Amino acid sequence: MTEPKFDRLRERLAEVTDLSKAATLLFWDQRVMMPPGGSAARAEALSTLSTLAQERFVAADIGRLLEDLRGIEEGSEYESFESSLIRVTRRDYEKATRVPPDLVGEMSKAAALALSAWGPAKEESNFEALRPHLETHLELKHRYVECFDPPDETYDVLLDNYEPDMKTAEVREIFEQLKQQLVPLVQEIGEAGEVDDSFLRQSFDPESQREFALAILGRFGYTDDEWRLDQTSHPFQATPGYADIRLTSNFRPNDLTSLFATMHEFGHGLYERGVDSTLARTPLGSGVSLGLHESQSRTWENLVGRSRSFWRFFYPRLQESFSDQLRSVDEEQFYRAINRVHPSLIRIDADEVTYNMHIILRFELEQELIEGRLAVKDLPAAWNERMAAYLDVEVPNDAQGVLQDMHWAGGGFGYFPTYSLGNVISLQIWERVNEELGDLDQGFERGEFDSLREWLQEHLYVLGRKFTPQETIERVTGSRIDAKPYVRYLREKLAPQPA
Amino acid sequence: MTEPKFDRLRERLAEVTDLSKAATLLFWDQRVMMPPGGSAARAEALSTLSTLAQERFVAADIGRLLEDLRGIEEGSEYESFESSLIRVTRRDYEKATRVPPDLVGEMSKAAALALSAWGPAKEESNFEALRPHLETHLELKHRYVECFDPPDETYDVLLDNYEPDMKTAEVREIFEQLKQQLVPLVQEIGEAGEVDDSFLRQSFDPESQREFALAILGRFGYTDDEWRLDQTSHPFQATPGYADIRLTSNFRPNDLTSLFATMHEFGHGLYERGVDSTLARTPLGSGVSLGLHESQSRTWENLVGRSRSFWRFFYPRLQESFSDQLRSVDEEQFYRAINRVHPSLIRIDADEVTYNMHIILRFELEQELIEGRLAVKDLPAAWNERMAAYLDVEVPNDAQGVLQDMHWAGGGFGYFPTYSLGNVISLQIWERVNEELGDLDQGFERGEFDSLREWLQEHLYVLGRKFTPQETIERVTGSRIDAKPYVRYLREKLAPQPA
Numbered sequence: 001m002t003e004p005k006f007d008r009l010r011e012r013l014a015e016v017t018d019l020s021k022a023a024t025l026l027f028w029d030q031r032v033m034m035p036p037g038g039s040a041a042r043a044e045a046l047s048t049l050s051t052l053a054q055e056r057f058v059a060a061d062i063g064r065l066l067e068d069l070r071g072i073e074e075g076s077e078y079e080s081f082e083s084s085l086i087r088v089t090r091r092d093y094e095k096a097t098r099v100p101p102d103l104v105g106e107m108s109k110a111a112a113l114a115l116s117a118w119g120p121a122k123e124e125s126n127f128e129a130l131r132p133h134l135e136t137h138l139e140l141k142h143r144y145v146e147c148f149d150p151p152d153e154t155y156d157v158l159l160d161n162y163e164p165d166m167k168t169a170e171v172r173e174i175f176e177q178l179k180q181q182l183v184p185l186v187q188e189i190g191e192a193g194e195v196d197d198s199f200l201r202q203s204f205d206p207e208s209q210r211e212f213a214l215a216i217l218g219r220f221g222y223t224d225d226e227w228r229l230d231q232t233s234h235p236f237q238a239t240p241g242y243a244d245i246r247l248t249s250n251f252r253p254n255d256l257t258s259l260f261a262t263m264h265e266f267g268h269g270l271y272e273r274g275v276d277s278t279l280a281r282t283p284l285g286s287g288v289s290l291g292l293h294e295s296q297s298r299t300w301e302n303l304v305g306r307s308r309s310f311w312r313f314f315y316p317r318l319q320e321s322f323s324d325q326l327r328s329v330d331e332e333q334f335y336r337a338i339n340r341v342h343p344s345l346i347r348i349d350a351d352e353v354t355y356n357m358h359i360i361l362r363f364e365l366e367q368e369l370i371e372g373r374l375a376v377k378d379l380p381a382a383w384n385e386r387m388a389a390y391l392d393v394e395v396p397n398d399a400q401g402v403l404q405d406m407h408w409a410g411g412g413f414g415y416f417p418t419y420s421l422g423n424v425i426s427l428q429i430w431e432r433v434n435e436e437l438g439d440l441d442q443g444f445e446r447g448e449f450d451s452l453r454e455w456l457q458e459h460l461y462v463l464g465r466k467f468t469p470q471e472t473i474e475r476v477t478g479s480r481i482d483a484k485p486y487v488r489y490l491r492e493k494l495a496p497q498p499a
Numbered sequence: 500m501t502e503p504k505f506d507r508l509r510e511r512l513a514e515v516t517d518l519s520k521a522a523t524l525l526f527w528d529q530r531v532m533m534p535p536g537g538s539a540a541r542a543e544a545l546s547t548l549s550t551l552a553q554e555r556f557v558a559a560d561i562g563r564l565l566e567d568l569r570g571i572e573e574g575s576e577y578e579s580f581e582s583s584l585i586r587v588t589r590r591d592y593e594k595a596t597r598v599p600p601d602l603v604g605e606m607s608k609a610a611a612l613a614l615s616a617w618g619p620a621k622e623e624s625n626f627e628a629l630r631p632h633l634e635t636h637l638e639l640k641h642r643y644v645e646c647f648d649p650p651d652e653t654y655d656v657l658l659d660n661y662e663p664d665m666k667t668a669e670v671r672e673i674f675e676q677l678k679q680q681l682v683p684l685v686q687e688i689g690e691a692g693e694v695d696d697s698f699l700r701q702s703f704d705p706e707s708q709r710e711f712a713l714a715i716l717g718r719f720g721y722t723d724d725e726w727r728l729d730q731t732s733h734p735f736q737a738t739p740g741y742a743d744i745r746l747t748s749n750f751r752p753n754d755l756t757s758l759f760a761t762m763h764e765f766g767h768g769l770y771e772r773g774v775d776s777t778l779a780r781t782p783l784g785s786g787v788s789l790g791l792h793e794s795q796s797r798t799w800e801n802l803v804g805r806s807r808s809f810w811r812f813f814y815p816r817l818q819e820s821f822s823d824q825l826r827s828v829d830e831e832q833f834y835r836a837i838n839r840v841h842p843s844l845i846r847i848d849a850d851e852v853t854y855n856m857h858i859i860l861r862f863e864l865e866q867e868l869i870e871g872r873l874a875v876k877d878l879p880a881a882w883n884e885r886m887a888a889y890l891d892v893e894v895p896n897d898a899q900g901v902l903q904d905m906h907w908a909g910g911g912f913g914y915f916p917t918y919s920l921g922n923v924i925s926l927q928i929w930e931r932v933n934e935e936l937g938d939l940d941q942g943f944e945r946g947e948f949d950s951l952r953e954w955l956q957e958h959l960y961v962l963g964r965k966f967t968p969q970e971t972i973e974r975v976t977g978s979r980i981d982a983k984p985y986v987r988y989l990r991e992k993l994a995p996q997p998a
Contacts (some may be wrong), residue, residue, distance in 0.1 A: 018547035021540070022521050029739075033532065037725035038743025041520070044780060045740060048517035052551075226536035240528075241544060245538025268899060281543060 003072055006082060009065045012056070013089065013110075014281040019053035025240035032230045032248060047108075054104065054411065058097050066090045070209070081278060084466040085238040089283050098147045111411040118409035125399035127380050130409060134376045137411050138369060145254045151273030155367050157430075162290045163421060165468045168367065170481065171417050174424060175360045177483040181388060182353055185495060189341045189353070190392075192496035197337035202325045206231075206251035212321050213262040216314065220266055220300065221453050226270065235261045237268035237392050242280040245269040256322075268293055268299035270453065274461025287461075289469040290415065292424020295429060296456070302352055303430050304339055304449065309441035338458050342496055343391035352423075353490055359392045362405075366413050427485035428477045429460065502571055506565045507582060511555070512588065513780040518552035523740035531729045531747060547606075553603065556666065557596050565589045579775060583965040588782050590663075597646045606639050610910040617908035626900035629908060634877045636910050637868060654866050657913030661789045662920060664967045669980065670916050673923060676982040678785045681852055682889065684994060688840045688852070689891075690883065691995035696834050696836035701824045705730075705750035710759040711820050712748065719765055719799065726768065734760045736767035736796075741779040742770040750940050755821075757801050759837070766799035767792055769952065773960025784934065786960075788968040789914065793921020794928060795955070801851055801989075802929050803948065805837055808940035840993055842890035844899045851987055855922060856889045860913040861904075869912065925983035927976045 023046055030042050061440075069086045076083040114133035121129035143236055145157045155168040163171075214229060222229075232248040235258075239245055247269050249262040271287045279285040287293040306311055315331045326334070341351045347358040365382060368374035383402040384395040393424070395401035407415050433455050434440060440452055460476050474483055529541050548774045568585045575582040613632035620628035628631055646657045656665040662670075695926055713721070713728060721728075731747040734757075739746055746768050748761040770786045778784040786792040803809055810817075825833070840850045845855040864881060867873035882901040883894040894900035906914050924971055932954050933939060959975050972980055 015547050018544040022544050038740045041740030045517040045521050048514050205990050226534050241537045241540030
């Protein structure tokens with residue numbers, strides 16, 4: 001490719017990508033390394049970088065280049081780098097230029113204010129302190145939606161920011177299937193009696209947990225020359241540059257379950273690491289959507305990390321590392337404990353089954369709010385009613401109810417469904433891998449995960465954002481998004497066995 | 500101040516400052532945290548940030564604003580924020596816009612290439628591998644010098660990048676005084692016999708050294724909420740944002756002297772930390788020159804950290820921390836060891852006296868090179884001759900001679916003299932502090948450093964870049980730069996006592 005305009009577009013996009021990668025590093029550093037005194041200056045610097053990246057992306061010359069490059073796009077294979085870069089950039093560009101910079105500024109300011117209010121509101125379980133902020137967010141969302149062509153449903157526009165091209169109606173259909181299957185499954189499991197998992201909450205030295213997590217990740221594909229693992233209060237993954245993958249986790253002195261959060265973040269990191277190197281410094285150089293990303297974090301956390309075959313290999317090693325705590329716990333007890341299904345109040349602590357009910361509840365409330373069928377003031381009552389209906393859980397206060405997550409305070413309406421979409425997609429891909437590679441369990445029992453990683457790398461990770469999420473799912477699995485494999489998996493793995 | 504054009508200038512400068520602070524964080528992270536795999540992407544991101552910061556600083560609208568604000572500058576007090584910001588920015592702007600972007604690009608590329616060549620060249624002690632790069636640098640420097648009005652001496656233009664407004668003739672006069680005094684002093688000390696400092700190179704646990712360093716810094720004013728201290732191979736200080744000060748040090752298992760390098764970096768950090776908060780996010784928000792900066796790192800490293808009164812307080816504690824190694828070393832032996840004067844090959848390991856001879860040698864060779872009196876091919880021989888003349892040291896190979904520093908490879912001609920200027924200035928300020936506060940030693944003996952820190956903060960650090968380096972020195976000390984206090988100090992402290 002020696003078309004000067006294409007090269008010019010690449011240069012401009014490389015600059016924008018570098019700015020946003022720099023912002024990623026500032027964000028990571030703020031949470032992991034920065035002395036607290038730096039907060040005010042960091043907020044300013046982050047805002048400058050994001051504003052500049054946005055300004056330079058929506059600049060008129062990029063629009064002109066995209067117009068002038070239509071010929072190249074149409075004359076190249078759909079799968080080619082050139083065609084994909086122009087196509088995906090045009091979609092991003094058209095979306096970004098629809099929204100006036102003033103509104104972008106208002107939304108980002110509202111999010112900052114609401115996030116500041118959310119902490120104390122949650123602390124004091126005082127929904128009223130957050131209410132006006134959520135009302136402002138909803139007003140702004142309506143103005144945002146009006147920037148676009150009229151959608152089938154208002155919620156479509158919000159969802160598109162996290163799961164591009166996905167429609168609310170599709171998600172509703174998938175979630176209806178989940179609800180129909182999972183509500184009775186939760187009930188069956190509840191009736192089968194309690195599983196004891198109290199031994200997971202003994203005293204476990206955080207440094208030893210970290211070492212054990214690194215031993216797991218080392219077998220998954222983590223190497224010191226391209227990855228880091230640091231301690232934070234809220235685990236996340238960040239990729240401040242190609243081949244520079246940073247995981248964080250929160251190893252706590254009386255809880256072993258951060259091992260799973262670590263494998264979760266590893267899944268996000270592995271997806272980012274696997275994007276083809278030729279896509280670096282372009283808008284194609286990352287995972288394609290939150291749903292696809294979550295499918296990979298959940299794959300490594302749950303499909304691998306909570307499987308019998310995984311623990312066949314690792315449990316003896318875990319017992320050795322924590323012999324005082326686990327001496328009298330056998331592998332089967334351990335496996336059942338880490339897979340215990342039990343309705344509870346808090347989404348991020350939920351098991352594989354009930355997690356989805358937390359998501360469905362939020363998805364439904366978000367639609368009702370944005371369509372004006374539910375007033376913000378009535379949100380806590382609606383939340384509590386639905387927790388009782390779906391999970392038979394009584395919400396004692398808003399801190400453990402509607403205030404538990406920061407997403408809404410941050411203006412993130414349309415984000416939650418991607419978590420369950422990720423679960424659903426993870427099983428579609430998983431079934432496909434199993435068809436192609438045969439029995440993975442034998443390898444897992446020997447601590448071998450290379451064939452899984454390589455398959456995912458070759459078929460999914462490498463694609464980056466070249467295709468839409470739906471195209472990506474279809475290329476990898478051969479079918480559209482489909483809840484059946486996931487429901488089947490949950491039932492096979494977690495339904496009570498007939499005595 | 501409600502002048503919209505002044506506000507606009509501040510906004511534009513805040514953006515440029517944020518970009519360069521972000522670059523500072525990327526630089527720090529690269530050396531301290533980044534997995535090596537991230538190198539290539541980081542180089543790209545750093546180059547984008549620096550280029551963008553430069554582009555947006557030399558933009559025509561900043562030039563127009565500076566013109567339009569002449570009235571405000573002249574109508575405000577010289578010391579005022581407004582006048583200083585416009586005045587200093589104009590100087591920076593006029594300098595930056597003199598140099599064509601192409602030449603800036605060529606110089607930065609030449610530096611990158613030469614730095615890559617320097618590592619292996621030093622490794623193999625092969626000057627020829629670096630020679631063509633130095634020749635290129637000198638050609639580029641001549642083109643750079645031609646961008647400016649004809650100077651008194653060519654070297655003035657290079658020096659100005661590190662010590663603004665300082666003239667080569669002034670430096671030469673100061674260094675002549677140093678040379679006249681220090682060459683005989685080194686000889687006297689040599690004749691007085693050897694001091695044993697071998698006990699400084701026993702086995703010392705690096706983590707315990709770090710703890711001890713933090714105990715010292717804690718008494719100096721380091722607090723966890725605004726500072727960090729990390730391990731690196733080449734110690735440096737970075738300030739990626741206001742009240743976010745990052746020191747690095749290299750605690751080695753068989754060398755206690757990193758304590759001094761840590762106090763040195765602390766001095767740099769304290770200067771940056773002390774700049775008035777109203778100057779943050781402007782070009783005034785940092786230390787004023789390398790010379791002034793070095794005066795502060797040397798103050799905390801040498802004037803405080805190698806003083807008797809400092810160790811009166813800390814030596815019993817050090818003995819406690821390293822009792823096996825230091826049990827049989829008394830305070831006087833320790834004091835003499837850390838102040839041992841001994842001519843040696845390597846600048847960064849040199850003592851307070853001979854250090855300056857290393858600098859003078861480089862300063863002289865740089866002038867001869869830039870004026871064409873010395874050819875690059877003859878540089879190693881000239882180096883070796885002068886090492887024999889000034890320090891009576893024979894250079895066994897170029898790795899330990901002309902190739903030891905990376906500065907020249909990086910294109911940093913004119914940088915070295917600031918090290919000795921810093922030494923000189925440190926004593927001028929020190930004498931002034933002592934005049935005003937009386938005997939500091941009594942406080943040091945009790946581990947108290949607050950009055951020193953507060954004086955420096957109030958009289959020097961707070962000024963940032965509001966005034967030129969010379970104006971700054973005069974405001975703080977009441978006189979121009981002057982070598983006498985420094986020479987007096989060295990002689991009083993280090994000359995052999997009559998028996």
